[in-house]
Amino acid sequence: MLASGVLVLTFAMVGAFVRVPYVALGPGPTYDTLGAVDGTEVIRIDGQRTYPTGGELRMTTVSLNDNMTMFGALGMWLSGRYALAPREEYFQPGQSEEEVRRENLRQFQDSQSNAEVAALRRLGHPVEVVVDQVVDDSPAAGFLEPGDRIVEVDGKEVADSAAVREVLGATRPGQTVSVTYQRGEDAERTEKVTLAEHPEAAFGFLGIQPTDNVDVPFTVDIALEDVGGPSAGLMFALAIVDELTPGQLTGGEHVAGTGTIDANGNVGAIGGISFKLVAAREAGATAFLVPEENCAEAVAAAPEGLTLFRVGTLDDAVGALEALADGRSAPVCGT
Structure with a gap:
């Protein structure tokens, strides 16, 4: 009995305090790029006329939990809401969390810059x-x-x-x-x-x-902190287009989405689409803009009540939103 007690206590101590080389991925926060966060507009345009918007254009994120104990990791996995992945897939050997944070922030800033250029290019600015x-x-x-x-x-x-x-x-x-x-x-x-x-x-x-x-005589500022990575580019670009054009691009619908974007408006694939779909549906979205390369994965993981629109460019995304607002059909994943 004494030996058994020691073994149980040892196992409990290991499970409660020893860190495991895994991270847990799950649905992260979502942000309406047409709205405000903590009283600050996500996108602010100064020096140019803007137009009233409606509905939502909600960007989605993936949460990443690191430095987990064995019991913590097991609990997240058993919840069915999180997936475990080897830590080395997200942190290079010798790379600190601060270095990863800085790289994610750099990618996020690049996505903001690309979104601005892609949106204004589409609107005809030089x-x-x-x-x-x-x-x-x-x-x-x-x-x-x-x-x-x-x-x-x-x-x-x-x-x-x-x-x-x-x-x-x-x-x-x-x-x-x-x-x-x-x-x-x-x-x-x-x-x-x-x-x-x-x-x-x-x-x-x-x-x-x-x-x-x-080259425009006005400024576009994107104010969103503590978010990293490049996958918000598409939703930023759409919000800029919406604010600078008459009418409501969403037609008042609650739309979420994800995707990288380059300065020419090409939409690229992202990771963690299954978690982003869950986060979007829980936030009330009924439509989701999916990079075409992520469509197969998205169809397999889509929650009920969420329509998946397939997009490869900013023009595709604008067209899908206009079709949604007008009650017309648009390309969807799985077709």
Whole structure:
């Protein structure tokens, strides 16, 4: 009996205090991108006329629980609401939680920037490509600065950052190319530069990080803290479009969704779709915008009462919402 008691006590101590190398994933908080959080509007546009909105455009998240004990992990798994996954799938060896948090925040900020550019591009505002970062001791460091507008590379006009990457992707180290750029209100300048060896690829290395920028006389601010990752981009872009166009894009419906977005409005796949569907339905959503690459998984996990609209671009998403508001059909997952 004494030995049994010791074993039980040891097991209880291990279960209650020893951390397991797993994380628990489950439905996370949702946020209406047309609304406010703690009294602050999620999206605020200053200097431009906006229009009344209705319904909801709710972004969804996945909760991640770390540093769990064995009993804690077991309890979450038995609840049926959470799934366990090896911690190494979310934290690289030696990577701290703070490093992961900073990377998720960077991705979130990038998604905000892409959402703004994609939305304003769709609304017809001019887009330009600018220098975001210049690598020290690179060929570009001798003449380019962050904020410079790139006009041409190797004699080819570039309308966006993807075009810059495409032109440079066809070069080789040691090749001389011309770069036409503009700094502020100064006249355009053209410099010839010899490309270096790329540290990660076979093509020539200029040494800049180009990004897309929308040239508009107003500001778009997205105020949402303590949320990470890139998957809110689509819902931010839709909210910007809704606020800057007459009428209610949702037709008053409660819509949720997820998806990354690039500056050209292409919607990308995300992780944790099953948990996001649950969170959306619990928040009252009746329609969900699903990246087309996630459709098969979404159909298998969709709660009752939630219509899954398949989207591959921002235009697809706007079209789906307009169809929903008008009572028309739109592409859905599983068809």
